[in-house]
Amino acid sequence: MDTTIAVRGHGITKVFGDVVALDHVDLNVAQGQIHGLVGPNGAGKTTLLGLMLGLAAADTGELEILGTPVGRGLPAPDGVSGFVDGPGLYPTLTARQNLATLLTLQPEGAPVGDVGEALAQVGLTGAADQKVRGFSLGMRQRLGLAAALLTRPRLLVLDEPSNGLDPVGKKHVHGVLRRLAAEGTTVVLSSHRMDDLEALCSEVTILSAGRVVFSGPVRKLSDDDRELDYRLRATDPSAARALAVETPGVGVVEGSDAALPDTDVIVVRARVAALDELVGRIVRADIAVRELAPVVSPLESAFLSLTEQAVLTEQSDKSEQESGR
Ligand SMILES: Nc1ncnc2c1ncn2[C@@H]1O[C@H](COP(=O)(O)OP(=O)(O)OP(=O)(O)O)[C@@H](O)[C@H]1O
Numbered sequence: 001m002d003t004t005i006a007v008r009g010h011g012i013t014k015v016f017g018d019v020v021a022l023d024h025v026d027l028n029v030a031q032g033q034i035h036g037l038v039g040p041n042g043a044g045k046t047t048l049l050g051l052m053l054g055l056a057a058a059d060t061g062e063l064e065i066l067g068t069p070v071g072r073g074l075p076a077p078d079g080v081s082g083f084v085d086g087p088g089l090y091p092t093l094t095a096r097q098n099l100a101t102l103l104t105l106q107p108e109g110a111p112v113g114d115v116g117e118a119l120a121q122v123g124l125t126g127a128a129d130q131k132v133r134g135f136s137l138g139m140r141q142r143l144g145l146a147a148a149l150l151t152r153p154r155l156l157v158l159d160e161p162s163n164g165l166d167p168v169g170k171k172h173v174h175g176v177l178r179r180l181a182a183e184g185t186t187v188v189l190s191s192h193r194m195d196d197l198e199a200l201c202s203e204v205t206i207l208s209a210g211r212v213v214f215s216g217p218v219r220k221l222s223d224d225d226r227e228l229d230y231r232l233r234a235t236d237p238s239a240a241r242a243l244a245v246e247t248p249g250v251g252v253v254e255g256s257d258a259a260l261p262d263t264d265v266i267v268v269r270a271r272v273a274a275l276d277e278l279v280g281r282i283v284r285a286d287i288a289v290r291e292l293a294p295v296v297s298p299l300e301s302a303f304l305s306l307t308e309q310a311v312l313t314e315q316s317d318k319s320e321q322e323s324g325r
Contacts, residue, residue: 004030004031005028005029005030005031005064005067006029006030006031006032006033006065006066006154006155006186007027007028007029007035007052007063007064007065007155007186007188008027008028008029008062008063008064009025009026009027009028009048009051009061009062009063009064010026010061010062010063011024011025011026011060011061011062012024012025012026012027012048012051012058012060012061012062012063013025013058013059013060013061014044014047014051014056014058014059015059020209020210021044021047021210022044022047022048022051022058022210023044023209023210023211024061024211025044025048025061025207025210025211025212026212026215027048027205027212027215028215029186029188029203030186030203031184031186032181032182032183032184032185032186033181033186033187033202033203034177034178034181034186034187034189034200034201034202035186035187035188035189035201035202035203035204035205036188036189036190036191036197036200036201036203036204036205037049037188037189037190037191037204037205037207038190038191038192038194038197038204038205038206038207038299038303039206039207039208039307040208040307042209043207043208043209043210043307044207044209044210045159045190045207046084046085046159046190048207049082049084049157049158049159049188049190050084051063051070052065052077052080052082052155052157052188053077053080053082053083053084053157054070054077054080055084057070057071057072058071058072065077065080065155066078066079066080066154066155077155079153079154079155080153080154080155080156080157081147081148081149081151081153081155081156081157082148082153082155082156082157082158082159083144083148083157083158083159084157084159085159086140086141086144086159086163087140087141087143087144087145087147087148088144089132089140089143089144089147090132091131091132091133092131092132092133093131093132094128094129094130094131094132095119095124095127095128095129095130095132095135095139095143095146096115096116096119096128096129098132098143098147099115099118099119099143099146099147099150100115102147102150102151103115103150106151110151111151111152112150112151112152113149113150113151113152115150116128118146118147118149118150119146121146121149121172121176122142122143122145122146122149122169122172122173122176123142123168123169123172124139124142124143124146127139136164137163137164138163138164138165138166138169139169140164141161141162141163141164141165141169141173142165142169142172142173144161145158145161145173145176149176149180153185154184154185154186155185155186155187155188156177156180156185156186156187156188156189157187157188157189158187158188158189158190159189159190160189160190160191160192161173161177161189161191162191162193162196170196174196174199174200177189177200178200189201194296194297194299194300194303195297197218197299198218198297198299201218202217202218203215203216203217203218204216204218204221204299206302206303206306206307208306208307209314213306213307213309214302214306218299221298221299221302222298222302225271226271226301226302226305227269227270227271228269228270228271228294228295228296228298228301229253229256229267229268229269229294229295229296230267230268230269230270230275230292230293230294230295231265231266231267231291231292231293231294231295232244232265232266232267232268232289232291232292233263233264233265233266233289233290233291233292234264234282234287234288234289234290235287235288235290236285236287237264237265237266239285239287240266240282240287240289241266243278243281243282243285243287244266244268244278246281247270247274247277247278247281248274248277249270249271249273249274249277250268250269250270250274250275250277250278251268251269251270252266252267252268252269253267253268253269256295265291267295275292279292
């Protein structure tokens with residue numbers, strides 16, 4: 001048993017009727033890591049998270065949670081908490097009553113936290129005595145996280161925890177997750193927000209149509225050899241544009257949504273080396289660069305190209321099968 005690995009999945013397949021939700025998925029999540037699951041709608045993220053929470057069992061393959069095999073006929077994993085499809089809450093009870101009720105459902109001797117502390121951690125102290133019925137989506141998400149924290153999990157599994165969060169709520173949730181991970185709790189979460197994943201996760205797994213198309217450190221997705229679009233704002237936009245046009249390997253993207261009309265922003269497309277050259281030329285021309293940032297983040301760009309590629313491969317596999325019939 002390797003205790004440094006919190007989640008180990010090998011060849012996991014889950015089928016619903018004729019839909020293959022997970023197709024031979026391999027996944028390794030190290031203890032104390034915040035691991036992100038990302039993928040288009042229907043990619044299989046919720047299904048995979050549900051298996052980790054013991055809500056369903058894989059059809060084939062092996063899944064080990066916190067060193068213990070889980071699956072059909074085996075008990076739900078110990079030390080795991082979280083939610084998929086939104087947290088389960090009692091709408092007619094207050095936030096505090098919801099958590100107090102949860103505590104009464106815990107087995108004798110199970111490690112539990114303090115209700116007030118859990119509410120404070122997610123920034124809900126002020127709303128503790130309000131009925132959940134009147135809670136916004138973001139408040140429900142935060143209460144769901146507080147409920148998960150109360151059982152002192154070693155593995156926290158969260159489906160779209162950033163859904164509906166305002167910037168303050170997001171700050172609380174990110175802070176809680178980072179603190180938990182620093183203390184050794186493993187967090188696996190799904191999100192459609194690339195900025196959240198980049199801010200939180202050391203590793204991500206990208207799923208497309210039930211298959212893993214990438215799994216590993218986020219930095220491995222930043223490929224200096226890939227052309228990206230960058231927003232560029234300089235003190236002399238027309239001179240900067242002229243230099244961009246002249247610089248080998250740099251193109252100016254006309255009509256990009258990222259360059260709003262009547263602003264000084266231009267959008268250039270380049271690999272990192274060519275971009276460095278352009279910045280050098282701009283600075284040598286005594287023009288100041290006020291903004292230079294990718295239009296989409298490296299994770300978003302990699303996500304888009306990997307999932308598009310996976311869909312194309314699937315389509316060509318299908319047509320090959322059909323023509324071979
Ligand atoms: N209980 C179920 N019965 C039938 N089909 C299901 C069931 N659960 C999931 N599916 C199907 O399995 C596939 C994967 O669904 P899943 O919810 O895991 O995707 P997801 O990546 O979480 O999507 P989203 O980003 O939209 O939440 C989808 O085609 C979905 O329709």
